[in-house]
Amino acid sequence: MAETHQEIVKVWIAPGCIVCDACEGECPEVFDVQEETCVIRPEAMKAEFTRPLTPAIIAAAEGCPVEVIKYETIEVEGPEPWAGQEEAAAAAAPAAGGGGGGGAAKKAGPVIPEGPPDPKWAGLLSTARVSGSRSGGGPAVRTVPVAKVSAEIIASALPGDAPPDAKVAAMVGTGYIRPGGSVAQRIRERAGLTRREATSVAAGTAALLTIAWGSVAATLATMGGALQSYLVPKLTKEPPSSFKAGKISDYPDDGVYEQFKGSQQVWIVRQKGRLFALSTICTHLGCIPNWMAADAKFKCPCHGSGFYMDGVNFEGPAPRPLERFKISLEGDTIVVDKAVKYRAELNQWGLPGSELMV
């Protein structure tokens, strides 16, 4: 059985390229990474061009994190023309890389051809390496970055079903690809600045970022302070819960006395020989009912609850009677204490303190 090997006759890029630059690093003769996507250089459309570059293209295809590089191979008789070269390279750089994790130990070494290329292909390679640069500034000589670790080694260190972005992360981690470079570097590449200019732009950017984050921090700190001063009560002295409500002689007849409605939210009611202090807070949702003398009832303007003169709810949605406050005599002065409440539904009306007999 005659020895055969595979050579690539056609290479193309399926949709989905993430413009990561890896393939161009691996095989710049074929791949041209542009702003939006990676393309195959026109000269690399021919089989004669790609066949000798088979190993580099395969390496690029395997190194592509989203695996969009596709190729077609043919079977060619004879041993791989580049086989010797690869071994030589491996021998020449035995410990190159080494940072590829566990995988590095298993593999013989980096598979990237290094050292003098096979003279058979040398001419071709040297022309191919002269190509238009991405920024469009005319032809420029690009040097092939010498990869320290191959994509294969990195990939083999990861579980087989690792997602593409894990591969990218691993490659970035090992320095195999450099997706962005430093800020200064990126600015330089984009704007065609000199190293010194780019460094100063980067310094400016850094200063702006510092200011921006500084203001964010300052804003948060101010808001925190404001929140604290909002939450901590400014007023530590509460108004006294009890007040003096005059003398019994101020309430001569049966009726509702409204003089403390505004200042204390209390009605003083005299009814059938009793004097009591009713809260003006509706037991439905806390509105302030009106005393309608003509109808002899309290009527809430919010949802229409009605209360008899004694505070018992009889119409509308209020679920329970108005609350009474503690009422007592100090000498002949009436004192109402709003801190103590008497609720009818808890059978507290009639307890001492809920009313005064007059």
Next chain:
Amino acid sequence: MLSSMITLAAAAGSSNLEWFKELVNRFSVPEISLPLFFLPLFVLLLVAYKVWTRPLFAGTLLVLFCVFYFGSMAIDENYRAIVMKPDNVPITMMLLGVGFCLWWGFRQAAINDERIKAGQPLIEEDKDDKVLVWPDLVYTELICMVIAATVLIVWSVLLPAPLESPANPAGPPNPSKAPWYFLGLQEMLVYFDPWMAGVVLPGMIITGLIAMPYIDTNPKGNGYYTFAQRKFAITVWLFGFLILWVVLIVFGTFLRGPNWNFFGPFQYWDAHLQVPLTNVNLSELFWGDLLDRPLPANPYVREIVGIVFVFLWICVLPYALARTVMRKMYEQLGSVRFYVMAIHLVVMAMLPLKMVLRWTMHLKYFVNLPEINLNL
């Protein structure tokens, strides 16, 4: 200008329209107008959607509505004062807006349903409504922004914000009204305890809205208008929105006067109007009217009927529905989806139920446990 025209028209429209005003006033009380006007209207809206959405028909309806709605301003100053009050102007806009959206949706649905029946493609199928962000969308947004800003400025200049004097606890405004968009809630509060109408029911409106896309996985109606294919969903939604929200807002705004009493649209807001509103709890009806006994002292025994009723309504009714009328839906949705849906449904149904019982039996609360602040 506008107001002088209205005054002129008011002078022209003589007082022999009194019988009409009186009729409308009598008819507008919720216990009459909800079951006899709004509900039938709602049913008609759904049943006859292919008829009333025809442009000519809908146009006539719009004209009739405007004649009644705006024309009434000329014949009655009470009504005019309510409609022209700056706070209430958004309600007029809302009514026209809701009407337009309803018409638009049902019109498309009517056409689509005809097409589906005839096996023709939907309206949405042969139009590609994709637009470019730039310039189409951005320009549209720009124009909308300019129009909206202009309208807001003109509006705020013409109808100044209703700022009042500083709050005075001794003399709250009567009636005290929430902002117009909350008046549906305020109207609900007439029938429920604040804990229910202020927290539980609004909370369930929100959880229901959140749950909707998870409950309703029916692909019918996705991306096209239809009514025939989504009868249950659209009916329930519109009942909640139109009857339990929009109509209640209109009631709360236009028809609730001093002391939150109900006033007809052409009625003078008399703060001393006597309306008998005495309500009784279910426990009083049960122990007093039915068994003719005094109320038991133990509050839980006292409220036992209400507690059992609420338990049946909220816990057993969904189960019963799943076994009987909604069996097919239960099988389609699975138990979790179905019960989330059914519980929201029965709670929503509690509002109209409570309204009806309030009108017919003066029912105040099913369960009235002020001892532990629990009232349903």
